[in-house]
Amino acid sequence: MTAIDDRRAQPGGLNQPRDGTPLIAVRELSKVYPMAKGERVQALSRINMEIGQGEFVSLVGPSGCGKTTVLRILAGLIADYTGDVSVSGKSLHGPSREVGVVFQDANLMPWRTALANVLLPAEVLGLNRKQARARAQELLSMVGLEGFERKLPGELSGGMRQRVAIARALIHDPAVLLLDEPFGALDAMTRDTMNVELAAIAARSKKTVFLITHSIAEAVFLSDRVLVMSSRPGRIVEVIPVQLPRPRGLDIIVDLGFAATVLRIRRLLDGDTASALPSIAH
Amino acid sequence: MSDATAPELKLPAAPLPRLPAWLRARPELALTPLVFVVVLGLWQAVVSLGLVSQYVLPAPSNIGLALFEGLRSGLFLKHGLVTLGEAAGGFAIAVTAGLLIGTLIAEVRLVERAVYPYLVMVQTMPKIALAPLLVVWFGFGSTSKVAVAAIISFFPMLVTTLAGMRATDQGRLDVLRALGAGPIRCFLLAKLPDALPHIFSGLSIAVVFCMTGAIVGEFVGASAGLGYLIVQANARMNIPQVFAILLALGAIGVAGYALVQGLRRRLLFWEPKQELSRP
Ligand SMILES: Nc1ncnc2c1ncn2[C@@H]1O[C@H](COP(=O)(O)OP(=O)(O)OP(=O)(O)O)[C@@H](O)[C@H]1O
Ligand SMILES: [Mg+2]
Numbered sequence: 256m257t258a259i260d261d262r263r264a265q266p267g268g269l270n271q272p273r274d275g276t277p278l279i280a281v282r283e284l285s286k287v288y289p290m291a292k293g294e295r296v297q298a299l300s301r302i303n304m305e306i307g308q309g310e311f312v313s314l315v316g317p318s319g320c321g322k323t324t325v326l327r328i329l330a331g332l333i334a335d336y337t338g339d340v341s342v343s344g345k346s347l348h349g350p351s352r353e354v355g356v357v358f359q360d361a362n363l364m365p366w367r368t369a370l371a372n373v374l375l376p377a378e379v380l381g382l383n384r385k386q387a388r389a390r391a392q393e394l395l396s397m398v399g400l401e402g403f404e405r406k407l408p409g410e411l412s413g414g415m416r417q418r419v420a421i422a423r424a425l426i427h428d429p430a431v432l433l434l435d436e437p438f439g440a441l442d443a444m445t446r447d448t449m450n451v452e453l454a455a456i457a458a459r460s461k462k463t464v465f466l467i468t469h470s471i472a473e474a475v476f477l478s479d480r481v482l483v484m485s486s487r488p489g490r491i492v493e494v495i496p497v498q499l500p501r502p503r504g505l506d507i508i509v510d511l512g513f514a515a516t517v518l519r520i521r522r523l524l525d526g527d528t529a530s531a532l533p534s535i536a537h
Numbered sequence: 538m539s540d541a542t543a544p545e546l547k548l549p550a551a552p553l554p555r556l557p558a559w560l561r562a563r564p565e566l567a568l569t570p571l572v573f574v575v576v577l578g579l580w581q582a583v584v585s586l587g588l589v590s591q592y593v594l595p596a597p598s599n600i601g602l603a604l605f606e607g608l609r610s611g612l613f614l615k616h617g618l619v620t621l622g623e624a625a626g627g628f629a630i631a632v633t634a635g636l637l638i639g640t641l642i643a644e645v646r647l648v649e650r651a652v653y654p655y656l657v658m659v660q661t662m663p664k665i666a667l668a669p670l671l672v673v674w675f676g677f678g679s680t681s682k683v684a685v686a687a688i689i690s691f692f693p694m695l696v697t698t699l700a701g702m703r704a705t706d707q708g709r710l711d712v713l714r715a716l717g718a719g720p721i722r723c724f725l726l727a728k729l730p731d732a733l734p735h736i737f738s739g740l741s742i743a744v745v746f747c748m749t750g751a752i753v754g755e756f757v758g759a760s761a762g763l764g765y766l767i768v769q770a771n772a773r774m775n776i777p778q779v780f781a782i783l784l785a786l787g788a789i790g791v792a793g794y795a796l797v798q799g800l801r802r803r804l805l806f807w808e809p810k811q812e813l814s815r816p
Contacts, residue, residue, distance in 0.1 A: 330715045350717040362708035366730050366807045375726070379716045407807050423712075 276344075277305035278431065278463050279329065284338035285488075286324055298324045300488035302338070306465060308430075311457050313466045313474035314482045315520060321489025322467045323359065326435050329465065330356045342431065352380055355424035357437045361416035363408040363423075369395060369415075370404040373422045380427055387426060394422035398452065414441045418449070425456070432457070434466045438473070447505055450476055454503065471520045475513060476503060483523045493523050595777040604781035612766070613785050620762040621789065623679050623751040627686020631743055634687070635694025636736070642695075643702030644724070656695065664689040665753055672757045682759065686750030690743035697739030701732025734808065737801045744793040748786065 284302040287295050298321045306312045314322050327333045328340060331350035340347040342354070355376075363372045370391055377387035395404060398418035408416050417437055424432060434453075438446045454477055457464045468474050474481045475497055483493040499512055507513045560567055577597050583589055584596040591599070607613040641648045642656075668685045675681035705728045713723050755764025763782050770778040 327711075330711075331717075332711055332714055350715050352717065354715070356712070356715045358708060358711060360708050362706070362712045364709060364727070364730070375712070376716050379713065379718045379722060379726070409807055409809060427716075 276308070278308045278310075278343060279304075279306040279465070280339075280341045281305070281325075281329075282339040284325075284328065284336060284340060286321070286328065286333065286336045297488040299336070300490045302489070302491055304482060304491060304494075306463055309461045309463055310480070311454075311464045311466070311478050312480050312482060313468055313478040314484060315468060315471055315474050315524070316484030316489070317486050317524065318469070320484045320486035322484060323435055324489065326356070326433050326465070326467055329431075330354060330433055352427060353430045355427065355429035355432050357417075357420050357424045357432070357434045359435045359437075359439065361408070361413075361420040363416055363419055365408045368405050368407055369400060369411065369419045372408065372419050373426055375423060376427045382427060390428075391422070391426055394425055395419070397456070398422050414445045414449075417441065421453075425460075428460075430463060432462050432464045434464065436467055436469060439469065446473070451505065453477060454501075458502065471517050471524070472508065475499075475516045475520070476507060481516075481520060483520055485524075493520075495520055495523075592774060592776055595780060599777040600780040600784070603775075603777035604784055607778065607781050607785070613763070613782070616761055616763050616766045617785060617789065619679070620682075620748070620751050620755065620764060623682035623754065623762065624686050624747040626679075626683040627688075627750055628690055628743055628747040630683065630687040631690035631694050631747065632740065635691050635739065635743070636698050639695045639698025640702055640724075643699055644720070660692050660696070664692065665750075668750075668753050668757045672754065677758050677760060681757075682751045682754030682762065685754035686747040689750040690746040693742040693746060694736075694739045697735045697742070698732065701735030701739075702728055704735060705731045733805055737797065737805065741794060741797045741801075744797050745790055748790055748793070752786070 281302055281304045284299055285297070286299040287297050290296055302325065304312075314325065316322055324333065328336050329342075329347070331347060331354070334349070342351055363369075364375065367375070370388075373391040373394060374387055376382075377384070377391070392404065395401060398421055400415060400418055400422070403411065403415065408419070411419065417440060421434075421437060424434075437453075438449050441449060450473055453464075456462070457477075464477075466474065466477060471481075478497050481495045481497060482491050483495065484490065485492045495516060497516055499507060499510065499516075580594075581597050584591065584594060595603075604613075638652075642653055643649075665685075667688060671684045671688070672681040675684050709727045709731070710723055713727055718726065751762065752764035752767075755762040756768060759765040763786060767779055767782050770776075770782065
């Protein structure tokens with residue numbers, strides 16, 4: 256507890272971005288879910304964090320600690336929280352078009368082709384059709400789905416569907432990308448590939464990325480900082496900076512600095528997750 | 538042991554290869570008509586031998602004659618069109634009202650609280666019992682039959698629409714909400730398509746119920762329609778004609794059901810193709 260208080264007290268602490276003004280700022284965020292019979296679940300307790308422009312920040316923590324709740328608040332899907340959340344200096348009121356979200360499930364419309372699914376945000380936001388189509392095509396190629404444009408979600412594998420969801424989150428070129436365990440359903444090999452691709456997307460498009468994951472190795476591989484949460488009530492217990500040079504390749508798993516960072520986070524989670532494996536995905 | 542079983546193994550397989558390939562793949566194509574012919578033959582035999590009275594169970598041959606006569610004279614067509622018109626009118630009203638009210642109840646809390654208890658109450662009543670009252674209200678013409686057809690088809694439409702609107706996938710709705718989509722967009726882009734499978738179950742029930750409604754309305758009091766014709770034939774003990782009309786009604790029912798299923802396959806193209814269950 257003292258560790259967190261120390262950081263909160265000192266300006267430029269670890270739960271603030273290393274440079275620039277914060278794009279996302281969260282102050283004293285708490286969330287209580289009302290339950291049946293008047294019970295209440297304290298899902299989040301006094302969360303403080305800042306994410307800088309172009310920064311890649313991951314959130315790890317045991318299942319049920321409130322990660323998805325944080326993401327849903329940032330996405331503007333939960334309104335009844337206490338505390339202060341602001342994006343680009345403006346306090347958050349409902350969903351913002353500056354945010355693209357990839358949920359835990361792909362959530363594709365099964366009646367729309369892969370291409371039409373990617374185009375959905377463009378339709379809702381009323382973007383130029385021709386430009387959006389060209390961009391959707393590009394994004395599908397980028398996630399390795401060239402030639403699958405006309406396929407329905409029912410004809411795609413789980414991993415392919417998740418990749419369509421990633422393309423969909425990028426179509427309106429949002430400044431912020433929120434990802435909730437986007438690769439949870441993928442096999443280790445595909446997951447490694449997707450991680451390399453995600454790192455490339457983030458670097459190329461200079462997007463600010465907030466990633467929720469169960470995989471410590473994945474978080475360390477991708478992030479500038481890793482926020483570690485604990486549960487009941489959900490709070491951030493540590494902020495771990497990742498000082499590994501970029502671009503990072505998959506061979507980073509043999510790097511001593513990588514291993515040390517993974518180990519440090521694992522110790523923090525203290526047996527909440529399975530043992531470290533020499534793979535990005537696990 | 539092995540040299541004894543080897544020649545035996547070929548025996549049961551021997552007659553099958555002589556059958557044409559389509560028959561071996563789908564034996565029901567031959568078996569279903571065969572059952573039909575056998576049952577019909579037995580039926581004809583039982584009646585011809587005088588084991589059952591012609592007035593209780595007419596011979597298939599007599600039913601066939603009555604059906605042919607009814608079709609040739611144009612009698613069935615004339616009355617069939619009347620019943621079909623009434624059923625179609627009732628169906629259209631029931632579907633429109635069911636979709637509208639079902640959607641309103643699902644979407645607007647206030648409407649749900651105001652009318653839902655009453656609808657539940659009415660739903661538990663046997664709607665058929667309203668038929669005599671409706672004939673008094675709307676007269677002996679077609680209108681009262683349309684009303685009966687509409688009322689008994691309305692509830693399956695309402696209930697399935699309501700279930701459909703409540704079966705919306707929350708994840709897909711989140712995707713739209715995160716983009717700032719309003720209630721109308723959410724309805725058109727997620728809720729309505731998600732409700733379609735339920736709505737189609739409602740349609741396939743309503744398409745059968747609306748015929749029942751029209752016939753029952755005609756039973757109560759009418760001067761035209763297949764229901765009227767059944768009552769007339771029954772009174773004259775023209776049992777073969779009664780059976781013939783039942784066959785005609787069956788054909789109309791099957792056609793209506795096939796129409797709904799065809800529409801379903803077109804509109805719900807993303808549904809996994811359902812294999813016909815083959816025993
Ligand atoms: N809609 C809700 N109503 C009531 N309680 C909820 C709701 N959503 C989440 N919770 C509770 O809040 C807590 C945090 O849930 P959340 O989904 O944020 O966890 P999570 O960290 O994303 O878990 P996981 O890693 O398993 O996805 C849990 O205890 C959960 O039971
Ligand atoms: Mg979650």
